[in-house]
Amino acid sequence: MKAVVTHAINDFSVVNVDLDPPKAGEVLVKMGATGICHSDLSIINGTIRWKLPSVIGHEGAGTIEQVGEGVSSVKPGDHVVLSFIPNCGECFNCLRHEPYLCRQNKPHGGLLDGTSRVRMNGEEIAVMSFLGNMAEYCVVPEACVVSIDKSFDFKAAALVGCGVTTGVGAAIKTAEVKPGSTVAVFGCGGVGLNVVQGARIAGAARVIAVDLSAEKMEMARAFGATDTVTPGGDSVKEVLDMTGGMGVDYAFEVVGNGKLVEACFKATRANGVCTLVGVGRMDDRFSFNAAILPFTGKTIKGCMYGSANFKVDFPMYLELYRQKKLDLDGLVTRTYTIDEAPEAFADLEAGKNARGVIVY
Numbered sequence: 001m002k003a004v005v006t007h008a009i010n011d012f013s014v015v016n017v018d019l020d021p022p023k024a025g026e027v028l029v030k031m032g033a034t035g036i037c038h039s040d041l042s043i044i045n046g047t048i049r050w051k052l053p054s055v056i057g058h059e060g061a062g063t064i065e066q067v068g069e070g071v072s073s074v075k076p077g078d079h080v081v082l083s084f085i086p087n088c089g090e091c092f093n094c095l096r097h098e099p100y101l102c103r104q105n106k107p108h109g110g111l112l113d114g115t116s117r118v119r120m121n122g123e124e125i126a127v128m129s130f131l132g133n134m135a136e137y138c139v140v141p142e143a144c145v146v147s148i149d150k151s152f153d154f155k156a157a158a159l160v161g162c163g164v165t166t167g168v169g170a171a172i173k174t175a176e177v178k179p180g181s182t183v184a185v186f187g188c189g190g191v192g193l194n195v196v197q198g199a200r201i202a203g204a205a206r207v208i209a210v211d212l213s214a215e216k217m218e219m220a221r222a223f224g225a226t227d228t229v230t231p232g233g234d235s236v237k238e239v240l241d242m243t244g245g246m247g248v249d250y251a252f253e254v255v256g257n258g259k260l261v262e263a264c265f266k267a268t269r270a271n272g273v274c275t276l277v278g279v280g281r282m283d284d285r286f287s288f289n290a291a292i293l294p295f296t297g298k299t300i301k302g303c304m305y306g307s308a309n310f311k312v313d314f315p316m317y318l319e320l321y322r323q324k325k326l327d328l329d330g331l332v333t334r335t336y337t338i339d340e341a342p343e344a345f346a347d348l349e350a351g352k353n354a355r356g357v358i359v360y
Contacts, residue, residue, distance in 0.1 A: 003055045003135035004341045005120065009046040014341050017055065017125070020117040022068035022139045029080065029145070032154030034134045035059035036336075036344045036356040037162050038189065039279065043128060044345065047281050051109035054126035055118055057134025058084035059162035061154045062360075064145075071142045078147045079154075081161050081318075083310040084129035086112065086143035100305040104143065105130075112141050136338065136360055146311045152318055155335065155357050156328035160317050162305075163355060164328065166277065167194020167254070168317060169306015172202045175250050175275045179203030184239050185225070186264045187254035187278060188216040190331065190355045193223045195252045195277065197326060200224030204250075208242060210235045213351060223327060239267040247272060256280030262288070271297040331355045 001019055006012040022028050040056045042048040064078045074080060088094055091103035109126030110116045116127045117139035126132075131140050148157055167190075171177045183199040185192050188211040199207045200223070208227045209220035217228035229238040240247055247269035253261045256278030265288065268274040292298070306313075320326035333353035336344040344356045 001136040002338050003118070003132070004057060004338065005053050005125065006044050006050075006056055007053045010044065012044050012056070014339055015120065017135070018119040019137055019139060020119070022066060022117070023113070024069040025071060025142050026068040026111065026117075026139050027064055027071055027074060027142055027145060028066040028137060028139050029062040029082065029133070030065045030137055031060055031062040031133055031135060031360050033061055033158040033360065034358045035158045035161065035163060036348050036353070036358065038191075038348065039162070040128070040134065041345055041348055042279065048279065049282070050128065051126040053120065054109055054128055055132030055135055055138075056128045058129045058131050059158055060131070060133040061148070061157035061161065062133075065137070067142075073142060074145055074147055079150045079152070079157070080145040080147055081157050081314045082131050082133055082140060083144045083146070083161065083314070084131055085305055085310070086130060086141050087309070087311055088143050097309070099310070100308045111139070112143070134338070134341065134358065146314050148315060148318055152321075155332050155359060156321060157318065158357060159328055159331055159355055160314050163190045163331070164194050164317055164326070165308045165310065165313060166303070166306040167191040168198035168201065168326065169308050169313065170195050170252060170275055170277045170303040171198025171250075173307040174301055174303040175252070175273050177202035177204055177250050180205045181249040182206045182208070182243055184208040184210055184248045184251045184264070184267050185220070185254060186210045186235070186252060186260055188213070188220040189254065189351070190353075191277060192252070192254035193220055193331065193354055195254055196220050196223045196225050199250070201320065201325060206242075208239055208248065210239070216351065219354060222330065236263050236266045243269070249273070250275065252277055254278050256284070258284045258286035261286040265298065265300065268298055273299045273301060275301045275303050277303045332357050335359045
């Protein structure tokens with residue numbers, strides 16, 4: 001089968017690999033669609049350190065082809081969305097209603113037993129985040145899939161696997177945006193657009209889009225932003241001016257850049273919430289005056305996977321899509337074949353798409 005494999009930093013290609021059948025507690029999925037996410041690019045360029053070579057891909061939907069021994073939650077023929085964090089239901093965090101922090105989510109490059117089912121030239125290679133689903137087929141843990149209604153298009157369903165859940169969830173679950181509030185979203189790429197959507201769904205009165213790209217900010221308006229700043233201008237000053245000098249109730253950093261985190265924090269009002277969604281380099285840092293938090297009462301929150309309980313949230317987001325409250329179709333700017341993956345990543349780096357999607 002064809003798969004997108006990162007061989008070394010800044011070295012990836014579409015190659016043929018072999019796939020072993022699922023073991024106990026695992027399922028074989030025929031992929032219908034895979035989203036092109038910035039986290040995939042971060043493995044390619046080394047921002048996220050990962051075991052290489054590895055099949056990348058962690059945002060997708062497909063059809064169950066085969067199930068391993070003991071699998072009971074899905075059956076062949078089911079349509080599923082895949083989660084890059086398993087939900088074991090038994091670990092410390094799962095028992096505390098924090099499945100997005102499931103303790104089985106250890107980034108080792110394999111499945112739950114530490115090995116993968118993918119072989120290249122006869123040698124086992126790693127997979128990204130229990131999935132490695134930028135491939136025609138993948139074997140994944142049962143704990144990483146949830147059935148969905150077969151009426152949903154795979155392109156739309158795939159996006160729920162990461163970008164939509166992370167962005168919308170950041171607003172409605174992690175930050176818990178309140179109706180009538182003010183919001184600023186720093187970074188309006190694929191995930192940022194979904195933070196905008198989440199803030200709109202939550203009932204925010206004002207959503208300010210902040211980005212270096214005028215095109216991205218205009219795209220944010222289409223998804224619910226009420227205001228934009230000057231590209232490359234003093235975004236903090238403009239956000240403060242728009243809010244009478246107070247700052248916003250909720251600010252979101254959706255890039256993963258230390259300096260932008262500091263700007264996002266400055267744009268947050270006293271007693272407001274600054275939520276960090278973007279994943280930056282391990283050596284990047286940000287800093288604040290040691291007295292600023294006690295004196296302002298501001299809260300800094302980290303957002304992992306939109307605080308998702310994916311077995312509940314994936315179907316919920318798709319239902320919002322069905323009701324036309326959540327726009328998934330508009331996020332899919334372009335589709336690609338798997339052979340066009342290099343072009344898809346070039347377009348991602350160039351900022352051409354809200355989301356590019358590989359369709360099989």
